[in-house]
Amino acid sequence: MANTDEDVKKPLPQRLQDQATQLVDATQSSQAWNSIFRPGSIFRKGYTDSPRNRSYVIMNSVLYHLHPVKVKRHAVKVSYTLCLGGLSFFLFILLTVTGIFLMFFYRPTAAAAWDDIYTLQNSVTFGLLVRNMHRWAAHLMVLSVFLHMARVFYHGAYKPPREFNWVIGVNLLQFTLLLSFTGYLLPWDQLALWAVTVGTNMMGYTPVFGEQVRFVLLGGVEIGTDTLLRWYVLHVLLLPFVLVIFMAIHFWRVRKDGGISGPL
Amino acid sequence: MTEVPEHLRKRAEEARAKAAAAKAAADAPAEAPAEELSAEQQEAASKIPSHLLERSKAAKAKAAGGDAGGAATGTAVATAPTAAAPAAASGAPVPTGPGGHTQRLLTVVKSGSIQDVKAVPQDKVHTWPHLLVVEFGAALFALAFTLIFSIFVNAPLLELANFNETPNPSKAPWYFLGLQELLTVFHPMVAGVTIPGIGLFFLMFIPYIDRNPSAKPEDRKFAVSLMTVHLMFWAVLTMIGSFFRGPGFNFVFPWEAGLFFEL
Numbered sequence: 089m090a091n092t093d094e095d096v097k098k099p100l101p102q103r104l105q106d107q108a109t110q111l112v113d114a115t116q117s118s119q120a121w122n123s124i125f126r127p128g129s130i131f132r133k134g135y136t137d138s139p140r141n142r143s144y145v146i147m148n149s150v151l152y153h154l155h156p157v158k159v160k161r162h163a164v165k166v167s168y169t170l171c172l173g174g175l176s177f178f179l180f181i182l183l184t185v186t187g188i189f190l191m192f193f194y195r196p197t198a199a200a201a202w203d204d205i206y207t208l209q210n211s212v213t214f215g216l217l218v219r220n221m222h223r224w225a226a227h228l229m230v231l232s233v234f235l236h237m238a239r240v241f242y243h244g245a246y247k248p249p250r251e252f253n254w255v256i257g258v259n260l261l262q263f264t265l266l267l268s269f270t271g272y273l274l275p276w277d278q279l280a281l282w283a284v285t286v287g288t289n290m291m292g293y294t295p296v297f298g299e300q301v302r303f304v305l306l307g308g309v310e311i312g313t314d315t316l317l318r319w320y321v322l323h324v325l326l327l328p329f330v331l332v333i334f335m336a337i338h339f340w341r342v343r344k345d346g347g348i349s350g351p352l
Numbered sequence: 353m354t355e356v357p358e359h360l361r362k363r364a365e366e367a368r369a370k371a372a373a374a375k376a377a378a379d380a381p382a383e384a385p386a387e388e389l390s391a392e393q394q395e396a397a398s399k400i401p402s403h404l405l406e407r408s409k410a411a412k413a414k415a416a417g418g419d420a421g422g423a424a425t426g427t428a429v430a431t432a433p434t435a436a437a438p439a440a441a442s443g444a445p446v447p448t449g450p451g452g453h454t455q456r457l458l459t460v461v462k463s464g465s466i467q468d469v470k471a472v473p474q475d476k477v478h479t480w481p482h483l484l485v486v487e488f489g490a491a492l493f494a495l496a497f498t499l500i501f502s503i504f505v506n507a508p509l510l511e512l513a514n515f516n517e518t519p520n521p522s523k524a525p526w527y528f529l530g531l532q533e534l535l536t537v538f539h540p541m542v543a544g545v546t547i548p549g550i551g552l553f554f555l556m557f558i559p560y561i562d563r564n565p566s567a568k569p570e571d572r573k574f575a576v577s578l579m580t581v582h583l584m585f586w587a588v589l590t591m592i593g594s595f596f597r598g599p600g601f602n603f604v605f606p607w608e609a610g611l612f613f614e615l
Contacts (some may be wrong), residue, residue, distance in 0.1 A: 113460055145480040145484075155484075158479060160477075176488055216506065221502040224498055254556075255559070276510055276512070279508055286523065287528055290531065294545050298541075319401065
């Protein structure tokens with residue numbers, strides 16, 4: 089920019105501020121910037137709080153467009169949903185992120201598993217913290233999914249046309265429990281081994297083909313390194329994969345069935 | 353802004369020029385009687401397309417004269433008049449209403465009476481910012497809680513798994529402790545498979561069992577009581593299994609024998 093006399097007269101902070109404003113303007117007007125942020129993004133130049141832009145924010149974001157552009161007024165009240173469904177989803181994301189971190193330091197074999205966790209806790213930066221978060225978030229998720237179910241029941245939100253979404257939801261609760269239970273074995277400590285022993289012994293009492301169920305679950309006649317590998321794959325791949333599919337159907341049905349239920 | 357097609361733009365220009373000309377003509381000989389206006393001027397003043405005027409005149413002449421031969425009773429013509437309408441010379445001038453109108457509006461039909469509008473307008477708010485702000489706050493709270501809790505409380509890591517040393521008591525994860533509690537009373541097949549199986553079955557089919565259409569709490573006291581009893585039943589069982597079971601899975605009081613519970 090050309091320095092006119094007027095500019096020179098201005099104090100230095102004022103001039104710096106002007107230059108910063110110009111830089112921001114130039115950046116926000118550039119083609120690259122506008123190709124990244126779609127119309128309605130609050131980072132776009134000239135974003136104002138208008139009904140049109142409020143709609144664009146939702147429509148033009150891959151994450152937000154899970155939501156409709158408008159929702160019923162009562163659905164926004166925290167006291168109606170207690171955010172339990174959304175929190176379950178958020179905890180799932182948190183568990184995925186922390187879980188990926190843990191996968192870098194873990195080998196699912198009976199010889200290495202416990203040592204890896206021990207090393208993770210004592211030699212890896214933030215290892216202990218991330219493992220703690222993974223474990224506590226997992227317990228929280230079981231709790232929040234369960235409470236979400238209770239909330240939906242007490243609001244009668246499973247009634248037509250939402251019957252099928254309730255069925256999907258009960259399945260999601262089961263998958264959540266299974267995910268938690270398969271993760272329980274992975275540290276390969278006394279707590280893991282014997283909790284899983286109790287759990288799988290119970291499943292072994294399934295009528296008619298109890299022995300077979302137990303054999304499939306354990307990958308053998310007793311818990312061992314094969315069980316660990318099997319539960320690891322279930323925990324990090326198969327169950328999350330299935331859970332995501334069910335979640336997609338669950339969220340999609342919420343909207344197709346007319347949004348959130350109520351008001352009572 | 354969409355572009356106006358060329359032919360529409362031309363037509364609009366023509367119409368505007370015509371209207372201006374007619375206005376100028378009407379302003380100058382203000383005292384001229386309506387009957388003496390040319391057909392074109394009449395058309396411009398009444399804004400009724402000339403072919404419709406013509407049809408109307410023909411119909412009137414037919415009604416007056418008894419029979420007019422094979423005058424075409426045309427179907428509704430939706431197309432706008434193109435460049436030059438055929439000369440409206442046939443027939444005598446017909447009496448018109450104020451402003452030269454030959455047609456009038458009988459009634460206004462409100463849309464509700466002929467259209468079945470199913471969607472009832474609802475009280476809605478924009479998702480952004482009203483819902484997203486709440487969700488963001490909740491997510492932030494959950495993240496902060498997990499993070500701070502994780503800083504102060506460590507996840508348990510007991511000694512390496514050992515098949516030869518069974519801890520006493522051996523407990524399942526907390527969410528299965530209700531089932532384990534049932535094991536003290538029932539045969540494993542009943543406690544571990546049959547009861548939870550039936551429970552899950554009924555849980556899943558609740559919407560098809562509960563036929564009550566109302567969602568109001570006062571209309572569904574039975575359903576609410578039944579569910580509450582079940583939830584409390586499991587909660588109490590889980591808590592007994594978690595906190596009140598010591599070595600040998602015998603009943604203990606945690607304030608006497610201590611906690612035998614790991615998360």
